[in-house]
Amino acid sequence: MQPSAAASVPASAPQYDERLTAPRSWWFLAALVGVSGGLIMLPLGTLPMLGGVILAGALACMAVSSYGSARIRVVAGSLVAGDARVPVSALGEPEVLDADEARAWRTHKADPRAFMLLRGYVPGAVRVEVTDPADPTPYLYLSSRDPRALAAALAGVRPQTQA
Structure with a gap:
């Protein structure tokens, strides 16, 4: 007697699992937000510009990631x-x-x-x-x-x- 497919899957194993990730274009837009953050801080000097790129890019990536984690x-x-x-x-x-x-x-x-x-x-x-x-x-x-x-x-x- 062959075991059924349902019997071989544990009850706690997901029968369906999907993550609604954000499209790739959104990640490109997040990178552009980082660049714009750097451009905003450019008049203040190189170090603030790099900080603006990093901070704006990180915040934009966190927003895209959290929305796409459903x-x-x-x-x-x-x-x-x-x-x-x-x-x-x-x-x-x-x-x-x-x-x-x-x-x-x-x-x-x-x-x-x-x-x-x-x-x-x-x-x-x-x-x-x-x-x-x-x-x-x-x-x-x-x-x-x-x-x-x-x-x-x-x-x-x-x-x-x-x-």
Whole structure:
């Protein structure tokens, strides 16, 4: 008898893990912010100019890094998206959104009560209804570079949590 794939994966191992990193162009812009910091300090001399380059560049890189550190994980029967942790048993069926549909759910179809882990530079997304009646959040909107894999991971965990 062959062991199943689910039996070989520990329960604490993530079934899905994605980091929504910032695009490369943002890092280039952070470098330009560093250069502009140096140019601002240039009239004060060489040492202040170098300090301006280092300080402005470091602050810009920290901002880009923190914005691009958002993670989406499906682990141990829960969906962890940014700071939110929701049990999969409290979620409905995931809906994969293409670029046009994702844009619509970010704009005119959006509900202000929804939890959105949204990154404008990521075209695809997944929308999952929250079925817990005690939770006022109607749905989760999660930007994802691979929305089909995220939806499959959520659907794959569902029978384990509801059994």
